[in-house]
Amino acid sequence: MRAAIIGATKGMGRQLARRMAERGDMIAILGRSEASLQAATTDLQIRGAAEVHPIVFDLADADGHRKGLRAIEGALGHIDAIIITAGGFDTQEGLESDLERTARILDLNYTKTVLFCEHARKSLMDQQGGGKLVVFTSVAGDKGRKTVGLYGSSKAGLSHYLDSLDARYRDAGLVTINVKPGFIRTSMTAGLPEPPFAGEPDQVAVDVLKAMEKQLPTVYTPSIWALVMLVIKHLPKFVMRKVGF
Amino acid sequence: MTRFLDPLKSDMPLHGWGGLGVHGREALGENLAEITEGKPLTRGLGRSYGDAGLPAPGDEVIAGSRMANRFLDWNPDTGVLRAEAGVSLNELRRVFLPKGWFTPVSPGTSFVTLGGMVASDVHGKGHHSAGTFGEHLTSLTMRLANGEIVTCGPDDKPDLFWATTGGMGLTGHILDVSFKMRAVPSPWIYAERKQCPNLDSLLEHLEEAAEAYPMTVGWIDCLSTGRNLGRGILMQGRWAELHETPAKYPADGGGPSVPFTFPNWALNDVTLKGFNWAYYHKEFKGFRSGVESTQTWWYPLDGIGNWSRIYGKRGFTQHQAVFPKAVGRKVIRQYVELIAMLGGSSFLCVIKDCRAEAPGTLSFPMEGISIALDFPMRADTQAIVDRLNEFVIEHGGRIYLAKDALTRREHFEAMEGERLTKFMEIRRKYDPDLTIRSRLSARLMDPEVER
Numbered sequence: 001m002r003a004a005i006i007g008a009t010k011g012m013g014r015q016l017a018r019r020m021a022e023r024g025d026m027i028a029i030l031g032r033s034e035a036s037l038q039a040a041t042t043d044l045q046i047r048g049a050a051e052v053h054p055i056v057f058d059l060a061d062a063d064g065h066r067k068g069l070r071a072i073e074g075a076l077g078h079i080d081a082i083i084i085t086a087g088g089f090d091t092q093e094g095l096e097s098d099l100e101r102t103a104r105i106l107d108l109n110y111t112k113t114v115l116f117c118e119h120a121r122k123s124l125m126d127q128q129g130g131g132k133l134v135v136f137t138s139v140a141g142d143k144g145r146k147t148v149g150l151y152g153s154s155k156a157g158l159s160h161y162l163d164s165l166d167a168r169y170r171d172a173g174l175v176t177i178n179v180k181p182g183f184i185r186t187s188m189t190a191g192l193p194e195p196p197f198a199g200e201p202d203q204v205a206v207d208v209l210k211a212m213e214k215q216l217p218t219v220y221t222p223s224i225w226a227l228v229m230l231v232i233k234h235l236p237k238f239v240m241r242k243v244g245f
Numbered sequence: 246m247t248r249f250l251d252p253l254k255s256d257m258p259l260h261g262w263g264g265l266g267v268h269g270r271e272a273l274g275e276n277l278a279e280i281t282e283g284k285p286l287t288r289g290l291g292r293s294y295g296d297a298g299l300p301a302p303g304d305e306v307i308a309g310s311r312m313a314n315r316f317l318d319w320n321p322d323t324g325v326l327r328a329e330a331g332v333s334l335n336e337l338r339r340v341f342l343p344k345g346w347f348t349p350v351s352p353g354t355s356f357v358t359l360g361g362m363v364a365s366d367v368h369g370k371g372h373h374s375a376g377t378f379g380e381h382l383t384s385l386t387m388r389l390a391n392g393e394i395v396t397c398g399p400d401d402k403p404d405l406f407w408a409t410t411g412g413m414g415l416t417g418h419i420l421d422v423s424f425k426m427r428a429v430p431s432p433w434i435y436a437e438r439k440q441c442p443n444l445d446s447l448l449e450h451l452e453e454a455a456e457a458y459p460m461t462v463g464w465i466d467c468l469s470t471g472r473n474l475g476r477g478i479l480m481q482g483r484w485a486e487l488h489e490t491p492a493k494y495p496a497d498g499g500g501p502s503v504p505f506t507f508p509n510w511a512l513n514d515v516t517l518k519g520f521n522w523a524y525y526h527k528e529f530k531g532f533r534s535g536v537e538s539t540q541t542w543w544y545p546l547d548g549i550g551n552w553s554r555i556y557g558k559r560g561f562t563q564h565q566a567v568f569p570k571a572v573g574r575k576v577i578r579q580y581v582e583l584i585a586m587l588g589g590s591s592f593l594c595v596i597k598d599c600r601a602e603a604p605g606t607l608s609f610p611m612e613g614i615s616i617a618l619d620f621p622m623r624a625d626t627q628a629i630v631d632r633l634n635e636f637v638i639e640h641g642g643r644i645y646l647a648k649d650a651l652t653r654r655e656h657f658e659a660m661e662g663e664r665l666t667k668f669m670e671i672r673r674k675y676d677p678d679l680t681i682r683s684r685l686s687a688r689l690m691d692p693e694v695e696r
Contacts, residue, residue: 010275022340036275043315047340187312190273 002079004028004072006059006116007086009036011186012136015201016083016208021049028075030057030068031086059086060108065116069123081132081212082120084113087155089188095150102150109154114161121165121174130173132212135162139182139220142229145245166217178218179208182225195245197224259307262553263294264560264622265650267684271309277329281388281418284308286683288414289358290333293365294563294619295650296684297413301691304682308418310360316340317421325383327423330360335547342432342539343494349381349427353595355544360419365647366411366608368599370460370482370543377603377610379410381424388418390676398423408671411605413646415686416672433490434460434542436482437534440525444475444581448574448614451598454481460542466521467584467594467618468514475581477596478528485536495538502550509557512621514588556621563648564630565617566637567599567610576640577614583636584618587629591618606668607661609645617648627651634660646685657689665690 003020007013008029020027021044029044029052031037037054044052053075057068072079088105095102117133124131140148141155159178166176183189183198199222211219220226232245260266271288272280281287287308288298300307310331318327324346328337335355337348352367361367366379375381384398385406397406409416437458441447447463454461458481465477546552553561568576584594595617599610620626630651637644643660644652658665669690672679679691 014275039315039317042317046316046319048344187274190312191270 001081002026002076003081003083004030004055004076004079005083005085006030006057007084009033009040011085011188012181012184012201012204013083013085014040015205016085017044018047019202019205019209021045021047021052024048024050026051026076028053028055028072030055030072032056032058059084059112059116060104062112062115065119068116069119073123073127078128079124079131081134082124083134083208084116085136087113087136089151091192092147092149092151105151106154109151110157113158117161117165121169125169125172125174130175132175132177132215133165134177134179134208134212136179136181137162139180139225139229142180143233143235143240145232145240146243147245163217170217175215177208177211177216179204179211180218180220180225180229182220182222182228197222197228199225259288259299260291261295261298261650262292263562263650264553264556264558265296265299265562267296267299268305269300270306272306273309273312275312275315277308277310277313277331277418277420278388278394280313281308281420282392284418285681286414287330287360287418289331289361289364290356292354292357292361294561294648296688297365297647297649298361299684301682301684301687310358310419313420314358318423324426324428325423326426327421328359329421330358330363330419332359332422333357334359334362338539341426342429345428345430346426347429347539348378349425350375350378351543353544353546355540355547359422359424360414363410363419363422364412364414365645366603366605367647368597368610370462370480370597372610373455373461373598373600374459375427376600377410377605377608378424379407379605379608380603382406382410383423383425385409385422386420387416388420390417390678390680394420404671405675407604408606408668410603411608412668412672413607413685414683415681416675417681429484431485431487431490432495432539433485433536434482434539435485435489435534436480436537436542437532438528439479439481440476440528440531441479442476443473444477444578445574447475447477447479447596448577450479451596454479455598457481459483461598463596464524465581465594465596465616466525467581467591468518468521468588469525470582470585474585475578476525477594478525482542490536495540503552503554506554507557509559509621512556517591559622561619561621562626562630562650563617563619564633565609565615565645565648566633566642567615567645568613568637568640568642569611570613572613572640572642577616580616580636580640583633584616587632591620594618606671607646607664609643609647611643613642615645617645619648631656646689649685652689654689 005013005017008017009031027049034056041052041054055071088108137159138155140152141159162176162178181204183195204221207221259269274280284307285304287310289310291298313329313331316328334357351369362378366377368377384396386396388394441450451463460482463477463479465475469476597615599615602611634656638659
């Protein structure tokens with residue numbers, strides 16, 4: 001497979017890139033730090049990637065989106081999948097006390113991600129008549145909850161957009177996959193109190209590759225979170241006010 | 246504040262594999278050089294049984310290496326791999342076994358990091374042929390107590406290097422590890438299992454097997470007494486040649502997991518006797534041979550997620566001792582009798598012959614016989630460990646720190662003597678104020694202070 005991964009030097013994106021490298025895929029990895037990209041390139045080559053193409057890219061910089069896509073096209077030729085794992089996070093308390101940071105994270109997770117997806121959609125549809133667009137949202141976007149309201153709302157917006165993208169373009173060849181990870185042990189969540197059913201990035205990577213193969217429009221990972229969120233989505237609001245989840 | 250606890254419902258988030266927990270926090274991240282700055286200790290996957298991976302009393306935050314797990318350099322011509330200290334043996338196997346390479350030395354679990362393998366200078370079923378992990382290292386990159394980042398190796402600051410292999414993370418933070426991998430003919434093991442009706446037979450077979458096989462280990466039913474004392478199963482193996490193996494690559498089995506912590510009473514003398522009886526008679530034909538996967542051979546317990554939960558909330562501990570060859574079989578027999586008499590309820594009693602001592606200053610193995618057993622924590626566990634340690638001291642043996650939670654300082658000093666003095670000299674040379682420390686070092690070797 002030939003795939004581009006945005007946010008491939010850390011956490012879930014890093015582990016997904018590794019799993020793809022281990023099966024011999026050709027990968028373009030995009031991230032902000034040149035040094036991290038270089039180290040990731042060596043790591044992925046040792047793991048068995050057919051080719052690794054590091055591309056310095058910042059999702060927050062909308063002016064660079066088109067250039068980033070052209071770099072991916074140049075590196076991979078044909079693109080089977082564009083995968084976006086990059087995003088911003090902070091706790092509800094952290095965001096409530098720093099509105100500038102809140103503005104940056106909402107903008108990155110929703111506006112900038114949607115804009116990049118629009119470029120990617122056009123590029124995949126126009127250049128090659130389709131492909132896969134795999135975007136990481138979060139279970140936090142499924143229901144308004146006490147602990148992840150601001151962050152969750154950005155992922156809820158993104159989810160809404162991705163679902164409509166899939167409805168509108170799948171028949172024309174663009175497969176959109178909305179990945180909803182539960183609590184995953186990465187450097188992003190290090191130090192946070194851990195809920196039950198916390199997962200490892202490697203489980204996520206395996207689940208996402210399976211979902212890409214089966215072309216599932218939505219994937220909860222680890223899969224137990226589908227059940228957890230099914231229950232939570234049906235809890236009435238007076239209960240949501242009581243629970244600390 | 247120390248107690249044994251249910252790792253699932255923990256208000257003390259840092260715990261050893263046996264369940265010993267303390268207040269504290271791990272600083273985690275992809276950049277190990279950054280997160281180790283100013284920390285008293287680095288911890289890997291937390292598979293040390295006791296307190297080796299826990300902060301010393303008064304310390305709170307230690308570095309965690311497990312997210313720093315990139316491969317940095319690989320040379321298939323020389324077989325030398327350089328990787329960050331957080332790479333786990335499980336990941337190493339997943340990536341390199343399909344290419345025909347394996348770690349030169351493996352302990353009994355793959356859920357350990359390279360850094361942890363160096364710090365414990367791990368040994369395994371291949372000790373009599375391959376030695377310890379430290380003997381296969383070419384160099385280490387470390388952050389010293391003063392913040393400096395240095396390399397060391399057998400010819401580069403050898404005092405620091407050899408004190409670090411088996412040094413339980415107390416000489417500085419291990420950042421990356423270079424070592425020589427082993428080329429293997431296939432991803433399978435040819436293994437034989439033999440029933441041995443008593444200890445003499447087991448010891449004899451173990452000695453014979455060492456001549457013919459690069460990997461050997463014995464399991465002892467240590468609840469049997471009388472004429473069955475020390476009966477067990479000998480396992481001997483070697484890497485299978487390609488023509489002996491199935492055409493397919495062995496399945497990467499996600500086995501069953503222990504879903505909850507068992508009640509404390511679940512493991513008792515009756516259920517353990519039953520388990521040991523069944524495990525012994527599993528080899529009812531007396532002999533079995535065949536090809537098996539690396540996971541079945543090296544890591545039988547890794548297939549059962551969270552197996553430590555069967556010990557219940559009280560947790561468990563292990564005791565592993567090695568006796569010099571000179572003591573002879575009589576002393577080994579007395580030791581097994583002592584274990585059976587103390588009745589600590591062990592279902593994992595493992596015996597292994599070791600080759601000559603590694604150069605590691607505090608490395609565990611020495612030429613002779615090693616016996617490991619684990620038992621649930623009970624009111625009398627400290628007394629059992631004390632009694633075992635007194636026996637070990639009397640016969641010139643020593644214990645494995647990676648397994649230990651309960652050994653007393655005076656016992657440890659009596660076992661290690663000059664080796665400990667030398668280790669402390671090297672530690673102080675690179676860390677005069679002993680700011681790199683753990684709960685284990687506070688218990689066994691650091692100057693005693695009121696905290």
